[in-house]
Amino acid sequence: MIPAAFDYEVAESADHAIALLAQHGDDAKLLAGGHSLIPMMRYRLATPSVLVDVGRLDDLRYIRTGNGTVSIGALTRHSELEHSAEMAEACPMLASVAALVGDPAVRHRGTLGGTLAHSDPASDLPAAVLALGGTIVAQGPGGSREIAATDFFTGYFESVLAADEMITEVRVPAGGGGWNYQKFNRRAQDWAIVGVAVAGGGAGVSLVNMGSTPIRASGVEAAVAGGASAAEAAAVAADGLEPPDDLNADAEYRSHLARVLTERALNAAGVA
Amino acid sequence: MTAVTLTVNGTERSLDVEPRTLLVHALRDDLGLTGTNIGCDSSSCGACTVLVDGQSAKSCTMFAVQADGADITTIEGVADADGTLHPMQQAFHEHHALQCGYCTPGMVMAAISLVEEYPGLDEGGVRHGLEGNLCRCTGYQNIVDAVLAAAGSGGD
Amino acid sequence: MTITEDAPAAHVGSRRLRKEDPALLTGEARFIDDLALPGAIWVGVVRSTEAHANIVGIDGSAALEIDGVNEVLSGADLAPLWGEGALPCAWPVTPDMKNPTHLPVATTTAKYVGDAVAVVLADSRYAAADGAAAVVVDYEPLPAVVEIEDAVADGAPLVHPDLESNECYTWGLWGDNAAAVDAAFAEAAHVVSERYLQQRLIPAPMEPRGCAAVPSPAGGELTLYSATQIPHILKVMTAVVLGIPENKLRVVAPSVGGGFGCKLNVYAEEILCSALAMQRGAPVRWTEGRSEGALSTIQGRGQVQHIELAADADGKVQAVRVKLLADMGAYLQLVTPGVPLLGGFLYHGCYDIPNYMFECTSVFTNRTPTDAYRGAGRPEATYAVERAMDSLAVSVGVSPEEIRARNFIGADAFPYESAAGLVFDSGDYQAVLDKAVALAGLSERRADQASRVAAGSSKRLGIGFSSYVEMCGLAPSRVLASLDYGAGGWEAATVRISPTCKVQVVTGSTPHGQGHETCWSMIVADQLGVDPDDVEVLHSDTAVSPTGLDTYGSRSLAVGGTAVYMATEKVIDKARAIAAHQLEASEEDLEFSGGTFRVRGTPEAEVPLAGIAFAAFTAHDLPDGMEPNLEAHVTYDPPNFTFPNGTHIAVVEVDTDTGNVDLVDYVAVDDCGVQINPLVVEGQVHGGILQGAAQALYEDAVYNSDGQLVSTNLADYLVPSAAEAPRFRLDSHATPSPTNPMGVKGVGEAGTIAAAPAVINAVVDALRDLGVTDVDMPASPQTVWKAIADAQGGAS
Structure with missing residues (x-):
């Protein structure tokens, strides 16, 4: 299918991108790797009138470590996370989750900032950043602000990001205990039917595709902190959630999967 | 219309495209390189896979304007000028890794990129590495064997 | 297996690599959407978004404002193009089978999501997509029947009210056997009774469908290119539906990217593009999108x-x-x-x-x-x-x-x-x-x-x-007749040997990935004692292969391959007569092996097939009454x-x-x-x-x-x-x-x-x-x- 027509602007810098967003208003969208946006445009589910291409901002493609933090430029591609020796050392979870996104061709183009801005509850990396207790740095006309991942996601494909803001950097803590990511799907290339990310030996637990946003499983985290076994903690994984019904899973089955996968992830992360 | 310059299979090509022109349509309709096929509209099948700056990319999920200045390799560009097939093409031939051949250009390009990106692949690695390229004819077994052979990792 | 007398099967049975591969591996092969047709009219099909609805109105005004969109045509606008013609069903399995009139573009009522309700004609594929998206169709929804068992429930909505029932036909095989079956169940020690569901499937060959109709206005001819398994059947049906004389119609299946049965059909878009091309005197083309095909191609x-x-x-x-x-x-x-x-x-x-x-x-x-x-x-x-x-x-x-x-x-x-x-x-x-x-x-x-x-x-x-x-x-044509199928089940082949002893095989089978060129070459090579690379196999174009019934039902080798085999035997028989003439021996005394005729018991008396091929071409010294050239045609109807x-x-x-x-x-x-x-x-x-x-x-x-x-x-x-x-x-x-x-x-x-x-x-x-x-x-x-x-x- 063919996307609707749009005007195209190339951003020379983050400042330029933000100025272009301000200039074109609500109908403008940032284009990074495009692997979330372009499929939606092909179905004409998204019809932005202006695309601001930030894909050439190579100064936002980096992975830096220091002071116990990994700082990742927003335009860093999934395959760069996957293959980065620095990432494997400082935050192997994010590298491993990046390697599970889509397929290799998708990972060559998709970016960390793009997937966070898209805020798809079925995506892998947003949940991982959430479990890791990450921070998202967003730049707008008035400067930069830091947003805790826990405060970032607000609904289906919605975040606190303003229309004239762009993500410039993502920060996650380095190191930090046992981790695991469980991705359950029917085909390897597909989005997770349910996914569970565990970081920090169970201190951070998040769920993929269990609601309208990536969800921090605070009940599970509390149970682990309180000394519960993995099985006990996992039992509350779906409590209070309203998971979606779709072709692959209804809410009942999703809730069951969330419990099973949470127990597996906690076990793999070292929670007995 | 937007002016775009691409280096395609080693030759610089300039064209004017609508910004919404998908890279695959620019290659096929504007440059006449019809070897790259289109099999879906959801970025699922990989029939349109080409190399962008040496890495596999689904050319239906890129606008041609995004590729401005990039180095593109299509299936037409991988064999030698004298017609000698690329080792991956040759392996596909020798392992009967194609039937109707429609997925083949994308599959070959994905495989070339895959073995470059992941040295020392085993069968499971090849299978997962080709997760984004669908074939309806072969059941994949001969494709997997061809890629393993071309990667020098064995295979039948 | 004996291929020819005394000849070892050199190629048949071997794992020979395919001659089809190089063109497909390099992007050289041409699939339907690869055809360059300057000036072609691009068709965008507006499809029903309702499962069952009256078409109240079609508003093309917004579409017509789009640059490159030239016309918006409703089913009623298009109806004169096919007149009394409708999309064909070739298999009326019972005399009372209900067969609703199936127009390429619906005129009054849409019967399923995806049913064509209007058509956009545009200058480019992008404009055609824009135009189709911009056409506004006013529907009056009607009750729909979706699931199989609901269709036969009391009070079910009718898909075709004029047919007064959702039952198309009932067909059975029981004859005199019903009583015996009942008796067996009455006496059974074990009875198994099961209900199974066969879900609908989308065939999904990797190449979506597509077609392009190219007219030659001065001569009145039309060439229809289509991603089809059945160029021969499609030709006959297109001629019948649109009234185009068969001698003015050529159908070509270019490289076809898989079919799996779903390209064994005569589709609305093929008829539509053909009719429009004849009317407009310009090429008309359509390429299916994947999501479109889920609706517009059979399941x-x-x-x-x-x-x-x-x-x-x-x-x-x-x-x-x-x-x-x-x-x-x-x-x-x-x-x-x-x-x-x-x-x-x-x-x-x-x-x-x-x-x-x-x-x-x-x-x-x-x-x-x-x-x-x-x-x-x-x-x-x-x-x-x-x-x-x-x-x-x-x-x-x-x-x-x-x-x-x-x-x-x-x-x-x-x-x-x-x-x-x-x-x-x-x-x-x-x-x-x-x-x-x-x-x-x-x-x-x-x-x-x-x-x-x-x-x-x-x-x-x-x-x-x-x-x-x-x-x-x-299938055996007479069996098909007993099942009320509208055609036979034979297949045709022609085998020719050129003056330089290269072999041309023309097959009525239509490959789309199966490897006919390789396999037919292997069969013929063994029969004739030539190299498979010296055999060319022509197919899929009614101008080149005018007679055929195409590829489906695992029939290519058993029927089409057998026709090739038999045509080759006929060529050998003719060559044998020429050899006997040259060697001044009787045909019965000749053996043919490795591409050479020899007189039994006199091995030095021999003549290679190449010599006979050239002799048949020059026709200087053939047996009395024999036609020149080595060529034979066979139409094989399996028993x-x-x-x-x-x-x-x-x-x-x-x-x-x-x-x-x-x-x-x-x-x-x-x-x-x-x-x-x-x-x-x-x-x-x-x-x-x-x-x-x-x-x-x-x-x-x-x-x-x-x-x-x-x-x-x-x-x-x-x-x-x-x-x-x-x-x-x-x-x-x-x-x-x-x-x-x-x-x-x-x-x-x-x-x-x-x-x-x-x-x-x-x-x-x-x-x-x-x-x-x-x-x-x-x-x-x-x-x-x-x-x-x-x-x-x-x-x-």
């Missing part, structure tokens, strides 16, 4: 099956009784009504069952039409009988392999006349099963399975059998079907915590008769198995209650990738078919026919001790988990 399967087996105390089946409800969709496409019949003869499977009763009622629903999809009726039949045989095994208390052994048609019983009236050609079903059991390492698998159960493992192992027989080589068979064994691991099914091993032993090229055979089997396994585990054309197709794209319709596919382990056990001179049977559909029941039998086998007796297809994780939960007494 497969779509049946509710009731099967009953009556067996004696030993588990020997005495009768099978089948009642089928089959979903035609909203209209009858080319062979839609015949698909259930192709399975209707085979619900006894490969078993010696004396009493047989089959009845099919086919119904209209407000969904995309169904039609032939890889296997066409035979996968459905095999699924039902192979699932039911496993139920019988449980009832009798024997293993799946034992229940099959007790019921197989014996190797000494061929030719075997089945209770359904077919004569099976050859086979040794027990030997095939024994090979499969050995290859699968069955006893080790069973031990592993038992130990997991004993350990209470959540990773259960299941082993599933599927023994199948299918009818291929469609019978062929009956490939086999046993497949699937091994699955089921995660009872999640319901996930992993296919961990798959063994297939097939008897497709003599193999021309085992490399090609194995490729067909690999792909076929995965397509069948995909029905079992992944694929489902899901409709919601409003008749909206939910799984329209390849993100939602789960065609499996390499990551989901297992490694297949194959063996074969050939019993040459006595039906044709090469002893071949066909292999294009075997894997698909066998695989789905093998996989589902394995899933059920894994869960039987948990109380699970059936799992619907596709056995998705959720479906399996719920089956376990239900068997255990309700979901957790």
